[in-house]
Amino acid sequence: MGEEERVATLEQAIEQYKPSPERDFDLLHSDLDIALDLKAQTVLGTAILSLKPYFYPQNTLILDAQDFDVHSVRLLRTDSLELNFRYDSQKLQIYLPQTFTKEDTLRVMIKYTAHPSRNAGNGSAAITDTQGLYFIPSAGDGTEVRQVWTQGETDHNSKWFPTIDAPNERATHALKLRVPDQWTTISNGELVSQTRNADGTRSDYWRMDLPHAPYLVAFAAGDFDRIEDQWEGIPLGYYVEQDYAEGAKKVFGNTPRMLAYFSELLGVKYPWSKYDQVVVRDFVSGAMENTTVSIFMEDLNMTAKEAIDSEFDGIIAHELFHHWFGDYVTTESWSNLPLNEAFANYSEYLWYSFDEGRDAADLHYIGEMESYFYEAEEKQVDLIRFDYEHNEDMFDNHSYAKGGRVLHMLRNYLGDEAFFEGLNFYLTQHALESVEIHDLRLAMEEVSGKDLNWFFDQWFLSSGHPELVVRMDYSEPGNVLVTVSQEQDLESSPLYIIPFELSWYSGGERYSRKFTLDRKVKQFALENKDSVTAVYFDEAKVLLAKKRGSYGQDYYKQQFMESQFGVSRYEALDSLAQYGLSRGIMERSLGDEFWAIRERSLQHFGEAIADAGLEAKVEELAATDPNNGVRATAIDWLVAYGQEDYSSQYMIWVEDSSYYVAGAALEGLLTSSGTGIPKALTAASFEEEGNIRMIVPLADYYTRERVPGKGAWLHEKISETEGQSLYYLIGYYADYFVVMPEEGTMEAVNNLVDLATEATQPYIRLAAFQSLFGFVDEEGVLDKLKKIYGQEADESIKSGEEYFIFPYLDEN
Structure with a gap:
């Protein structure tokens, strides 16, 4: 590298460096009084901020306020002084009447209207939008609003209230929220009072008395049922729509045990006054750990029967653990995001290990490691990095999956006692403070007496992997x-x-x-x-x-x-597949104590198991295995490879309490020939089921057999289904209308276009987009694609080549 090139590289590094946000002022408290205009989808607000110069004297205050109409700014003292300001739609620069020092406390009042939807978008894979506050339409024509909720990470809360929107800021706040009287509100801290207003609205007053970062301020409002729970006198609330109240008891039922386990493990009792968990519609992330009120995606809306097979303990543990790592002790900058997300990721391993055993935790973590390796094929960056382009770039499988795995190696190196004592020291020393990576290292060194520079340098401050x-x-x-x-x-x-x-x-x-x-x-x-x-x-x-x-x-x-380790046996079984499995190995694998090995054997060695004469063992697993996933996979095996007629068993299993089992059995009923009942009649008897595991076998059967008259049913199901279930249904939905165009092709196309352009989740937009290629020969469909996605060449649209699809994904 020549001297000029070297200088250019060094200068670029300086230019790209993202420092921790500079603290000119210390935000102490925010009083927020907001009314939601549901028709205009705006926020009418008054904010009173209490702050003081952080160290140096100041005569100008700069606040984050994105896409506001600023009506007035006043300095509150014995009198009220109107202040001059300059506003560029992102930063509110307020000119103070004199120079203030760090001994002075100011109270500044801003009256404003916020327009959250202006200039929103451009999120990340983890947080898909930057609107900050969302008005969620009702079903039907969508003219009414059924929910309003917020998502402030990284710097999106300044879309609905003025603040210093930086993670190294920390303040208390109060929120007075005006909503329709029939709605429930949930926010940080304590609900102090509720006042009914003459216009049919209600004002709820929430107060947060412990300081936390501005991005953690949050609320959700809508028609929610509250399921009450508690742990050691701390009130717990699970908020869902009424239809899912019974399911929520199961979905969130392990929360008290998690609180007890994490509190004991860390030696720091859950540090907040309450803990609420809210499930909302169209959330722009998986979940968000707002202090004392985590908000979750709609996939956690589950009926009591669906909740039997709930697999959401990992995400529930993740958001709860953030209340120590992220909320109680907070990253000082997004460059140090792994201090939040690596710990939350590792909490999933901790919880699964405690609740389901080490084998299940290890397998979960192998999946996380593979997610990192997949990302590392295209991107290898330091865990702690100061040269990202956007804050959202930090939310990747480095900060999450790799970071969690690095903590696991640190624990293994130090030993459990030193590792968890080190975490206790770190949390205690930095309670209600912001931290950087060296604070974690110093805490671990203080407790263990070991030098850990080498470990942190190679894993947190360098790229790649061995x-x-x-x-x-x-x-x-x-x-x-x-x-x-x-x-x-x-x-x-x-x-x-x-x-x-x-x-x-x-x-x-x-x-x-x-x-x-x-x-x-x-x-x-x-x-x-x-x-x-x-x-x-x-x-x-x-x-x-x-x-x-x-x-x-x-x-x-x-x-x-x-091997004593389930994950090691699992690896060995996969490796043996290339050689062919002996009957003894297959018999052993079907009886292995680790459920994942039993399931893996059924999924990948189907015909070999049949050739080995182990069908009776598979039937036993289908009937009696303690794991519903294994039972369902065993039924799938019987449908695909079974030599006996299992119609009578399918009739019993289709009524099972687990949708995993019932859905697999329904597929069996629609495939087998021994029931004596016409398959179309059997299928029709299950059409009222709303679970995706029951809908997919029906849609697949109707398509495979070209059953007429099912277009209206499928249109209804596609409109009712949401989240990950919708993602799975889209392909089956499209396939039916490709083979049965007389059932309403153009309505299907229009529905898919709506999903491809308007769905909140990018994976749903992608699934709908790809499904549209099945219709390109229909009149007008090609024009719709070109109109929506740009005037690309006809042949590239018809072929769905990657260079056409992936630029669209990058932009969305």
Whole structure:
């Protein structure tokens, strides 16, 4: 690199550097009085901010206020002084009448109208919009509003009230909220009072007495039922629409146990006065951890029967854990976002380990690691980074999945006692403060007495991950030699220091030794004494690393048969698939104590299981397995490979309390021939079901058999279905009208166009967009696509080539 190029690179780095927000003023308290104009979808507000210069004397106050009409600004003292200001639609620059010092406290009142929908959009994969406050239309013609809710992360709360919208700010606040009288409101802190107004509205007064970051201010308002719960005198509320009240008791039912577990684990009791959880429509993220009131996407709206198979404990634990890591102790800048999100991600592992056992937690975390590796194919950046373009860029699988895995390695290196004492010290030392990555390192060093610069430098402050090649030499039976080499690109990734474990089994006992790789290539002597034929590198799958080695069928058989770790047996079973499975291995896998291995065997070794004569074992799993997912997969296997007629069992299983089981059995009924009941009659008897696991088998059957007269039913279902269920239904919906155009093709096309252009979730827009390609030969459809997505070449639209689809995704 030449001198000019080097200088240009250094100058660009300086230009791209994102510092922590500078603190000219310290925001102390915000009094917010707002009325929601549901027709205009605006906010009529009065904000009184109490603040003081942070250190240096100040004569100008700059506030974040995005897309407001600012009516007046006044300084409140013994009199009220109107202030001059300049406003550019994003920043409100207020000229103070004199220079104030850090000994002075000011009260500034702003009257305004906020227009949240102006200039919104351009969010991220994690937070898909930047509107800050959302008016959600009712079903039907959509002219009425059924809910209003907020989403302030990262700097979007200044879309509805003026503030210093930075994560290193911290203040108390009060919120007076004017809403229709029949609505329920939920916000931070305590509901102090409710006052009915003469115009049919009601004013609710909420107060938050402990300081927190402005992005965590929130409310939700609408027609919600409240399910009451409590933990150690702390009130808990689960807010859902009335139809889902019974389901919410199950969906959120583990919250008291989570509070108890996390409080004990951290040695810091849940630090807030209450905890509410609200499920809203059309949320722009999975969930958001606003202090004392987490808001969740609509997928958590579940009936009592649907909630039997709820798989949302992970996201519920995630948002709850944020109330320690993110709300109680808050990242000082978005560059340090992993101090919020890595911990919340790791809470999922902690909870699953506590509630379902380590095997389930390990498998969940392997999935998280693979999400990071997938992202790392295109993007490798530091966890703590100061050169991102937009705040939203930080919300990626580095900050979440990689960050959580790094914490898991830190815990494994320090040991549980030091790790959790370190977290206690960190939380206690920095309670109600903002932090950066070095605060975490110093806390862990203070408790453990270990130097951790090397660990934080390579994992938090560098890019990439290790790529390891492991070679085993068994030529000396009593002293296996293990050679490990690092093969990652050292131009972009560090040469890592990697503590790791080697393990082996002898006489039914597990043995292990810990080593440290601190070279590019290093050899380790196991000194195992007893002869062994299989040594396992990182058997428990702790390391965030790509690993390669030369292993054979016998090695994987031994690993599957003897490993104590479910995730290791799971890996071995996958590897054995390339060789073909013996009857003994399949029989063992179908009876494995880890449900995921039983399920995996059924999914991937279907015909081989049949050839091995294990159909009776599969029927047993379908009838009696304690895991509903395994039961459903076993039924799927019987439908696909079963030689016996299971019609009578399907008739019983389709009435099961689990939709997983019932949906699989319905597919069986619509495939088998032994019931004596016409399949069309069977299908019609389930059309009132609203669960996607029952709808999909019906839609698939109607399409496969070209059953006429089902267009109206499908139009109704596509209009009623939301969230992830809608995503799964879209393809089946489109397929029916492709093969049955007389049933209402253009109505289907119009519905898909609406979803492709207006759906909140990008994955739904994509599914609808792709489904439209099935109709391009219909008159007018090509014109609709061109009108919506631009005048691309006809052939590229017809073929759906990636260069046409993906620019659209990038923009949305």
